[in-house]
Amino acid sequence: MRLTPRKEEVSAIKAVLESPDFDNADQMAKAVIKEVGEVLQMRDWYALVHTWKDGSRGLNFGPFANEAEIKTFASKIAIGGTGKVVKLYSPGVMLANVNGKKGWTGYCQDSDCGHAPANHSAVSAARGACHIPTCPCGQFRK
Ligand SMILES: [Zn+2]
Ligand SMILES: [Zn+2]
Structure with missing residues (x-):
């Protein structure tokens, strides 16, 4: 990586x-x-999904930080078949939308909150109160 x-x-x-x-x-x-x-776990990753020449399921490799890294890796191995790049979305980001991730870039910087921007009501251009029931946050803080 x-x-x-x-x-x-x-x-x-x-x-x-x-x-x-x-x-x-x-x-x-x-x-x-x-x-x-x-x-x-707060990052998205990439995997190389491989298929053998006869169409059977091959060897999958990962995680990689980006597609370029996959291409470099694939050019160095010679096992035949075909490969496909698959994006692995961050489970940490999905969980942080609900559980919060305090102090993390992109999430509300309110010390009690830490939830995702999308969890805050969008009444005006400035995002409003957090929708998570247990959260006291009244205003999204960048
Ligand atoms: Zn919140
Ligand atoms: Zn908030």
Whole structure:
């Protein structure tokens, strides 16, 4: 996976690295790996879906960060058959629409909210109150 770290991803990992809650490097390393997993679940990925020459189901590979990475990979392997690029939408983004993702770019920056823009009523050009029943947010904050 070749990827360019995003601002909100860097701050999520920085928060782990700067936290005083870890007694040793093992604990911190585990926390970093878990956090990276969560962070990467907020991205869309791509897969290479493969079919053998006889039309039977082949070997699927992924995830890849983008289509160019898939083309580079496919050009290096020679197993025959045909390949198709499939986009994998982020389950983290889908869950964050409901559960919220505080401090994440694109989501409401209200400290109690963190829900997606679409969950806020659009009465005017400025988005209004959050629709999630348990959420006290009265105004979408960029
Ligand atoms: Zn909300
Ligand atoms: Zn909100």
